[in-house]
Amino acid sequence: MQIPLQITFHGIDHSDAVETRIREKITKLQVISDRITSCRVVIEVHHRNTSNLHRKGEPFHIRVSLAVPGADLVVKRDPKDIHENEDIFVALREAFDSIERQLKDYAARQRGDVKTRANSGAAAEV
Template sequence: MQIPLQITFHGIDHSDAIEERIREKAAKLEQVCDRITRCRVVIEVHHRNTSSLHRKGEPFHITVNVTIPGGELVVKRDPKDPHVNEDILVALREAFDNMERQLKDFVARSRVETKTRAAQ
């Protein structure tokens, strides 16, 4: 990556363990596509209750934004069901798995376009 990985926590305390997991997942994305120039990850918890005592059970909203030459790929996990993605590790895995699929599709399309241009 040309620009260092950006990780932001909103409505949730920073966690070194979660940050390390995100770094591992981002490194795996770079193995799929070495043309990534930027990766931003936002982890949010939207509290319906204003009391900080009622945080348990709130779903995690994960956004993974990857910039590649010629475009940007975005995965946004924004569950409506309050019981979805209660485990932050599951939410991260789902978001990064989805981004990995998008990157694989991008790489495959790029190869087809390159072969088509070469054949002309």
């Protein structure tokens, strides 16, 4: 990467374990494509004032942004359900699985491996 990895924590304390997992995931992405120029990961917890004392925890909001030549790939995971993504490692896995799919699609397009659809309206006439 031309620009060093940026990891930001909002509303949550920094975690060495989380940072290590993110770095592992980025290393895997760099194996898929060596054309990543920058990466930024934001982990955020939105605190809500509620009277629900039985709630286990706040959901994690994860944003992964990759810059590659000619494109910016972004995954933003904002949980709709309050019980979704209460485990930070599950939230990270889901976000990085999604950005990995985008990166693989990008790499395939760059190699010219993307199949084009046959023109369904044109029938071969004999």
